[in-house]
Amino acid sequence: MNRRRRVIISILIFVTAAVLLLSAFNPGFLERKSRTSDMTIQVILRSNEGDYWQNVAMGAQAAVKEFGITMYVTNSYDQGDIEGQLQAAMQSLETKPDAIVLAASDDESFGPFLKAAADRHIPVIAIDSILTSGKTKSYIGMDNYTAGKEALDELANQLDGQGDIAIVTHTAAGINGRLREQGIRDAAANHPDIHLVDRVMCSGDHDSCSASVSKELQEQKLDGIVAINIVSSIGAAMELKKEQAGERIKLIGFDSSPELLEMMQDNQLQKLIVQNPFSMGYLGIKYAMEAALGHKVPSRVEIERKLIDKKNMFWKDNQKLLFPVVQ
Amino acid sequence: MMRGKSIQYILSVSIILFSVFIIIVVSTVLYGRFATTAEENAFRNSQQIVDQVSYSLENNVQATADLFNMMYHTISLSGDVDSETIRRQLETMMSTRADTVSLALFDEKGQLVMDLPNVAMKQALDVRSEGWFQSALDTPGHLSISLPHVQNLYKEQFRWVVSLSKSITINHNGKSIQGVLLLDVNFNTIDELSDRVSLGEKGYVYILDESAGNIVYHPQLQLIYAGLKDENVELALKHTYGSFIDRTADDTKIISVQTIGNVGWKVVGVSYKNEAMTSISELNRSMFQLLLALILIVVLLSSIVSRRISRPIKQLELSMKNVEHGNFEQTAIGEGPLEVWQLADRFNIMIGTIKKLMRQIVTEQESKRKYELEALQAQINPHFLYNTLNSVVRMVGMNKNEEVTTMITSLSRLFRISLGKGKSVITIADELEHARNYLVIQQMRFKNKFDYSIEADEAVLNYATLKLIIQPLIENALVHGIEPSVDKGHIKVKVKLDGQDIVIEVSDDGLGMSEERLNQVMTGQVTSSKGSGVGVTNVQERIRLFYGQTYGLHFDSELEEGTMVTIRFPAMELEQAEGRDQAE
DSSP states (O other), X not given: OOHXXXXXXXXXXXXXXXXXXXXXXXXXXXXXXXXXXXXXXXEEESOSOHHHHHHHXXXXXXXXXXXXXXXXXXXXXXXXXXXXXXXXXXXXXXXXXXXXXXXXXXXXXXXXXXXXXXXXXXXXXXXXXXXXXXXXXXXXXXXHHHHHHHHHHHHHHHTTTOEEEEEEEEGGGHHHHHHHHHHHHHHHTTOTTEEEEEXXXXXXXXXXXXXXXXXXXXXXXXXXXXEOSHHHHHHHHHHHHHTTOTTTSEEEEESOOHHHHHHHHXXXXXXXXXXXXXXXXXXXXXXXXXXXXXOOOOSEEEOOEEEEOTXXXXXXXXXXXXXXXXX | OOTTOOHHHHHHHHHHHHHHHHHHHHHHHHHHHHHHHHHHHHHHHHHXXXXXXXXXXXXXXXXXXXXXXXXXXXXXXXXXXXXXXXXXXXXXXXXTOTTEEEEEEEETTSOEEEEESOOOBOTTOXXXXXXXXXXXXXXXXXXXXXXXXXXXXXTTOOEEEEEEEEEEEXXXXXXXXXXXXXXXXXXXXXXXXXXXXXXXXXBEEEEEETTTOOEEEOTTHHHHHTTSOOOOOHHHHHOSEEEEEEOSSSSOEEEEEEEETTXXXXXXXXXXXXXXXXXXXXXXXXXXXXXXXXXXXXXXHHHHHHHHHHHHHHHHHHHHHHHHTTOOSOOXXXXXXXXXXXXXXXXXXXXXHHHHHHHHHHHHHHHHHHHHHHHHHHOOOHHHHHXXXXXXXXXXXXXXXXXXXXXXXXXXXXXXXXXXTSOSEEEHHHHHHHHHHHHHHHHHXXXXXXXXXXXXXXXXXXXXXXXXXXXXXXXXXXXXXXXXXXXXXXXXXXXXXXXXEEEEEEEEOSSOOOHHHHHHHHTTOOOOSSSOSOOHHHHHHHHHHHHOTTOEEEEEEETTTEEEEEEEEEOOBHHHHHHHHHHO
């Protein structure tokens, strides 16, 4: 070993030792940042109003606390504001989140967004509404088609298998609304004496839905109604209550709110199909995090739905589901 | 184990092994200490927080129960519950606490007697099916505190409350009847209190109902109901107080339990052990890095130090190798540590001594040889003596008295110089005298078969010469040149000064010597039986021993022409040469 090489090796050893010492006294000096605490997840919701979305946010929050990640939430005031939501979503890509949890208002419109996210290798987890216009890592939500079928079966059951019914749908019902409606229509075919006579389209708040239902009731004699989302459910129930038609016309709704539950106690509606938005929010964040870490996530996670009626609404576990916010 | 390994290796390995051992021992001890302390701290922290939460809750519940009892007594002691004064009193009491929601009084059949504030109740309601009503009647005189639930009494209100209820005897419309008093307290206070508690980053607190194991409060209650989460309540139910380790889940948890006596709830703190031990794992990593760094530094240092020590030793070894090959002139350079330095010094001294001893031996050998040669040379060949005396006898018989006298005189002179005074150095004059006497004797013996001449510069006569160096050469000339020749020969001795040297030439015009013969003479293989017994080689050797290797004899011989032997040695005064002789 000549002198020069010896000197070089000595210097190398010395430098290595110095780096190690420095690292030993300053933890994190050599460490790469790969912990979840440095991860940001963008959550894009359809709305921030109503128990449903608040519950989603609460679930997400619970996951944030558990996994120690950072979460940003954007949401539109109006569930039907597809353009606004898409714009917000596109903007959020610029902040380079590690993953995105998306409850989309529309399927086709979000195709470009999903492509942009894929180009940036940002995993997208769809919650609440399934997306088919692009690639998502996972869908977490209710099986809306089956839920629609279940709603119709339940209504048929209430009507003892015969009667004229109508669907009350809403412009902001989005992807889920379409799937539920499809389920209802397909299930109706199985009940020969159940006739789906009309489809009421309403928009805006529940008062305008009430008006649409009122108009429908004047034109048509109905035995039952399936309301496809929360606004149309409330609108229909309020109209039935106003007309004192609750006993006569059966109503099956989707999702819950205190006023709906109260009207259910007053027999204005019979059943509500309720999902667990808290779990949805929680799982959305959890799988977004795992996808961001490169783990495998299931491509479809079905959130259990519950059929709520007057009897079971105060059961212990349903209380927490229906009244998530302690106030 | 260390046999045959270099000092550098031994030093490095032992220093590294020792340091690593020390570092590992220290790290292990420190780590153990630290880990234990951290765990104890985590336990204590968790327990303290849980204790505080349960203390606050207990206070809260106690205060609520006190309020309830106060109202209870106010109502049961009053003459008529419907009276306005009672109502105002109760209102004042209720306003003392912000979290009271409502107060209601029912009779045994579930009919409302009084409520505060006056909010419309649900029409279709039968309170007899409500839990709080049942439990109040089932255990008379006992205050029932319900689990938090959504109160289903009032219109357009679904509030999370904890219901306190107790059976009561009241005076209503002049009659004494049995009833149930209900106080609803907002669960919000407890919810917020529990929610605010943080045990580390992920840790949380939940509240458990002791009797049925129902969860009163849990931050992830929805997930538990949905089956997405699981809370292991077994451990908490088993203990009333203390902190425990729960290893049932993937992450090891620290469970701290404290029971709230008055309501039968348990506050359970859940914190994650690895969170509390983060500092430990960081410390662990730091220690490991420290260990590596120290090992590297030790390797570096030990290699430097050991090289510092071993390099001078290696250099010393190199010097020794030189000595081994007979080079005594190079001295070892003393550098490096003191020991090596001293070793080099000692080595140099030793080499010096060896050199001195060797010189001494050479000198001794040389002088010994010289004395031997001198002793040899001092011998007069008895043959020569016999021949000479024979000649004398013959001459006496022939009455050649004058010649006898000359011969005897020459012989005596020859012996006188030959013996000298034991000295090996004489003047050139004496040496020439000796040669002349020898020549005289031989001339007489050989009946004038040759004649001779001696030439010498006046200047050289007083210079010193080794004794008896010319005579052997004359003898050589006689034996090899003159005697075998049929003609009358001539022997010439000539001494001259050539620069600093004295040159003595002994030449004859005899037969001359062949190359072979010359060699034999030079190597001393031929000794004349007729000569004095002191060979040419003896002369050569003596001159070289005395004056050095550059001096000595030189032969020029040609067959039929004769031989000339030249002696060359430095010119020295007699005293100088004698001094040199004695010094040796």
